Amino acid sequence: MTGSDAVPFCGLPPLPGDWAWNLDPLLLAILAGGLALGWRAGGNRPLFLAGWALLALALVSPLCSLAVALFSVRVGQHLILMLVAAPLLAMGLRPRTAAPAELAGSAAVFAVILWFWHLPAPYAWTFVSDGAWWAMHASLFASAVWLWHGAMRASRADAALLSGLATAAQMGALGAFLTFAPRPLFAPHALSTLPWGLTPLEDQQLGGLLMWVPGGTAFAALALFALSRALGAMPDRLKT
Incomplete structure (x- = not known):
């Protein structure tokens, strides 16, 4: 669906107490198909199932609907x-x-x-184009899986350390940019936040803080994990 009068993929902005689950047939089919393919591929199936279940929950639960109303919920999602x-x-x-x-x-x-997806124009595009919504969530998730998999399986701990620190820094910078921006940047939320007791700027600041603190902390923790691997690989004589 496209056009200025398009309904967002997750529906119109809900009012408090008026959100709903997203049971879009295409979304459910893709989630089921991805689960089947991943299960057949082997690996650690309990961990794969846990990750896929959280992916599905984030996309079909009322978070999808609430994310239309609140930028901070979209960031949390x-x-x-x-x-x-x-x-x-x-x-x-x-x-x-x-x-x-x-x-x-x-x-x-x-x-x-x-x-890219948290800049004003591309972000607004996802509210008028179902294709953009799919592209946003698929690219964010796939690139995050690629990064995490590589960082946890890196052939060199120093490379994992640098990637963790760089990612923590850039997520923190994006969060700080959104937190300290002097005006609201996201047109789709110009009116949708008020029923929830937040101005658009307050909602944006909350989203920026979520991106800044949990996001930066997670990848800083990854960097510390890589550092511990590097120290553990050092000869005993270099540790003393």
Whole structure:
């Protein structure tokens, strides 16, 4: 669906107490098909199932509807995809060692996709085009899985450390940009936040804080994990 009068994929902005589950047949079919393919591919099936279940919950639960009304909820939905579902799914995939060049590429791709979809024009596009909505969520999730899988399976701990620090820094920068912007940036939420007791600017600031703190913390933790791997691989004589 496209056009200025298009209804967003998750429906019109709900009022308090008036949200609903998203049982779109195409979405349910894709989720079921992806689950079947991932299950047949092997790997750690319990972790894969946990990651896929969280992905499905984030997209079909009332979060989808609430994200039409509130930018902060859309950010929270994305964080569930990128920081919880993606690493679980990455650990559930068959292990494959990632070279430093691949890890650097995945971190760069993730950063570009994250910034692109949280800039005003591309973000607004997802409210008038179902294709843009699908592209946003598919690209954010896929790039996050690629990054997490590479960072946790990196052939060199220093590459994982650098990718974690760089990703924490760029997510923190995006969160700070959204938090300290002097005016609201996202036209789709110009009127939809008021029934929820937030001005558009307050809603944007809350979303920025969510991106800044949990997002930056998760990838900083990944960097610390990589650092512990690097220290653990050092000869005993270098640790003292």
